[in-house]
Amino acid sequence: MGVKQVKVAVNDLALGMFISGLDRPWTQTPFPLQGFYLRDLSEVNQLKHYCSYVYIDVQKGKAPIGARQSSWPPAELSRKDTPTRAPSLQPVDVKVSPIKVRHNVYSHHQPLQKEIDGARQLHSRVNRAILEIDQQVSREGTIALPAARKMAGEMVDSVLRNPDALSWLTRVREKDEHTYSHSIRCAIWAILFGRHIGLPKKDLDVLALGVLLKDIGKTKLSTALLRKDPRDEAEEAEYETFVELGVEMLRNSGQVEPRVISVVNTHCERLNGSGFPQHLRGDKIPVLGKIAGLVSYYDEITNPRYQAKALSPSKAVARLYELRNIAFQEDLTVEFIRAIGLYPTGTLVELNSGEVAVVVEQNFERRLKPKVMMVLGKDKKPLAKRWVLDLAHKDMRLQKQIDKGKKRHQDITKIEISNDLEPSRFEINIAQVRDDYLNTVGKNGLWGRIKSSLLA
Secondary structure, eight states: OOOOEEEEEGGGOOTTOEEEEESSOGGGSSSOTTOEEOOSHHHHHHHHHHOSEEEEETTTSOOOTTOOBOOSOOSOOOGGGSSSSOOOOSOOOSOOOOOOOOTTTTOOOOOHHHHHHHHHHHHHHHHHHHHHHHHHHHHHSOOOHHHHHHHHHHHHHHHHHOHHHHHHHHSOOOSSOHHHHHHHHHHHHHHHHHHHHTOOHHHHHHHHHHHHTTTGGGGGSOHHHHHOSSOOHHHHHHHTTHHHHHHHHHHHHTOSOHHHHHHHHHTTOOTBSOSSSSOOBGGGSOHHHHHHHHHHHHHHHHSOSSGGGOOOHHHHHHHHHHTBTTTBOHHHHHHHHHHHOSSOTTOEEEETTSOEEEEEEOOSSOTTSOEEEEEEOTTSOEEEEEEEEEHHHHHHHHHHHHHTTSSOGGGOOOOOEEEEOOTTSSOOOHHHHHHHHHHHTTOHHHHHHHHHHHHO
């Protein structure tokens, strides 16, 4: 059953209502992306500060008397903003089974400095393996499946040990290696997500291999067709055959288990039936196929073939949130947003103090307060010496000073991320920032600078 939304002016809000939509992007407010119940008047006052009206879910919370129902999202998406056909924006009136989320199944975190060297080598091996698979398919028409299976398993193991390590390496685009670098990034996003919701290890292995091989059918299409943007209706129909071509290749190999082929076969299906090739709806799409489709869409809009069209992570998250219960299952979408955070590792951000920084490591307890490396000053000019700021730790220190009476709350301005930036906004070499951080993480000199900055 579709979520029933009611548009309500903020002055008419009451405690017990469930806020499910705002009149502005969630990313421009401090509120949780997945929606929330109004528990006290301070939350109502906060909403009044940011919004003129909101949408409430009358199935989850208290409903106003005589309110008029309104659909969500209110805005249309344009074809030019989507990587393929724009999905229909009508909410799905179809029952779907809720996903089983098991948080903290993989609670152990290998320190980043211990995992990163292995992850860097693994990333290079995966790149080579995917390239070799493409070349072998083009040359011989066969697939080097043992190598792909091994790489998928190693990727899963690395992400289970430390989610940040391979995440870092997905954020840096090298040269024109779009199709298989896309597959690698999607596999890593899928494993990160699967780790977050506690998928069993065997399911993570299936998911990783399926996502790595999901675009194998594109080797049968012309390069000109793959690179054309936009494609007309006939060209789009030809392009969409890559799914069936890939499924046929994997079945003919006789070496791929059916569940992996199912991921390949269903990763372009959408909850409301607007996908392809079979136009499946709801639970006719298996869970792993739904996850593969979700991560593929996210990567397509944040890392398109033509970088000028890339969306910043927060805009991509807002896009996904608009498509919940439409193209993608709602609880899967919300959990994916929780898994990656608003500011994934490697995101370029602007702080409320005016400086520009790069997110270098996640804080899994406080997603909006990661570690960042400062790269530009308030004047937007490069800093003579880059340094790392742990936003969550900085907040904790300030709060302790307030609690001890050493400072007053009104006299303190907490450092926060005000917004993320499009990758092309400034000429910042993210790869160099990554290397600067990863090459020095754990060294006394770096952590000394971090501590010094926190005490400032």
